[in-house]
Amino acid sequence: MDKNILVFPCGSEIGLEINNALKFAKGINLIGGSSIADHGKYVYKNYIENIPNIDDPGFIDAINKVIEEEKIDFIFPAHDSVVLKLSQHQEEVKAVVLTSDQYTSEICRSKKKTYELFDGETFNPHMYSHVNEVDQYPVFLKPNVGQGSKGVALANSKEEAEYYLDKNSDLLILEYLPGKEYTIDCFTDRHGTLRFSGMRERRRIKTGISVNSQTIPMEDSVKKIAEKINETLNLRGMWFFQVKEDAHGNYKLLEIAPRIAGTMNLFRNKGINFPLLTVFDRLGYDVEIIENDYAVEVDRAFTNRFNLDLEFERVYIDFDDTVTLGDKVNPYVMMFIYQCLAKDIELILITKHVHEIRDTLRKLKIDENIFKEIVHIKKEDFKHIYFNHDKKSIFIDDSYQERKQIHDEFGLPVFDLDAIESLIDWRY
Known part of the structure; x- marks a missing residue:
């Protein structure tokens, strides 16, 4: 297959999820793109910075230059505004944009257009055209265009509503929905068939991002909302929508987005990889979906x-107490060890182990050939005697005295177990 995929902006929660979903996929080469320095540079092996902002007049030319230089086949837009921009310019962009068409993207980017499109549906929240029409408080105010919880407000009176509207006349006036909030992750194939929809509860939300969420069984009424949205819009590939319970427990629509959601990682860990399904669909494959039968909870920090x-x-x-954790292997240290092997970094095991070290390695299922050299010394020996100086080296040991001695003797960087995380390279 061998396809080059640009993720832009790669450091968003969306871009990070796409990386997690595709970084080990055979035949896919990910390139992370960003306008500013962000977290993407720490997780994308191939990373391009200083791509102009989408509002820059030269954005399309710049993105096409990246496409040509990196031989990009597909672009995953990883922000709502980028979804809209690229869908509006798909004919000019020299790679396939992995989202729905321009009409659908424009509807989804505007809450007002979304609610107007589904006017009359029982799942549509009531939208007041003017503050004087409000017959019941509180009401919920939110920007027509926006994401997360930015710019939203709860008004408990006409005076409060007018205060917020004076500050931002773009705010929509909506019925207050006091119940629980849910996201429904969906996949629609190239034939327009809704192949999957899965429901998850947004249990804890921080700055508009679900930081604790759990998969739950799909409600029939919510499934019908998914089907209605799918038949009304021209959705393709991954997409999601959000609903919230009103005062009577009925599900009301909050928003629709034709893109990856960061918390789609829940269903990815049940076997549904939305980014990969989307790529396969664009390649013309008829995909099959297997969902493992268990619930998954995710918590972010x-x-x-x-x-x-x-x-x-x-x-x-x-x-x-370094390679080992109690009487077991320390898996975090082993991850670092195998990273070193992949990068052709030499590993010298230097130990005062009281038993025959090779026997212990065999018992723990550790191949002694991992190490270029195994230095087994007596308890009273000094480790620094066995160090060579022909290569740039570091030293890892749980003993403060051992670390201090090596640092004082050679000035080498020394690491306790708590600092190994800084040595892990997450770029794949």
Whole structure:
């Protein structure tokens, strides 16, 4: 297959999910693109910075230059505004944009157009055309164009509503929906058939992003909403919509988006890889979908990724309480060890292990050939005696005294287990 796919902007939550979904996919080469320095540079092996903002007059020419230089086949837009921009200029863009058509993208980008399109449907929230029409408070105010929770407000009186509307006349006045909020992740194939829809509860939300979510069984009434949306718009590939319960427990539409959602990772971990399905569909494949029968919960927190101003060709590493964790193998350290092997970095195991080290390695299913050299020394020996200086090296050991001795003797960078995370390269 061998397809080059540009993800732009790659550092958004959407772009990071696309990376997680496709980074190991056979025949797919991901290129992350960004207008500014962002988290994408820490996870995309191939990364391009300083692509102009979509509002720049030269954006289309610039993106086409990237397409030509990197031989891009597909573009995954990873922001609502980028979805709209690229869908509007698909004929000018020299790669296939993986989203729905211009009409659908324009409807979805405007909450007002979305609600007007589904006017009369029982799942459509009531939208007031003017504050004087409001017959019941509170009401919910949100921008016609926007994402997340930016610019939204809850007005408990006419005075409060007028205050917010004076600050932003673009706000829509909507019925207040006090119930739980849900996202429905969907996939529509090139024939227009809704092949999958899955429901997840947005349990905890921070800055508009669902930071705790869980898959739940699909409600029949919500399934019908998905089918109605699918037959009304020209959706293709991955898309999602959000609903919220009104005061009577009825599901009302919040928004629709013809793109990947960051929390689609829930269904990816049930076997439904939306980005990959979308790519296969564009290649003309008739896909089959298998959903594993279990619930999945995801919880998000800030994740650390590091960039050290450090190069090394050799790692000296301790064994007890470093490669091992209790009487087991430390899987996090082993991940770093295999990363070193992939990068042709030498590994020297240096240990005061009380048993025959090769026997212990065999018991733990660790191949001794992982290490270029195994240095088994006595308890009273000094490790620094066995260090060579012909290559740039680092030292990893859980013992402060061992680290201090090596650092004082050679000035080498030394690491305890808590700092190994800074040595992990997440770019695939």
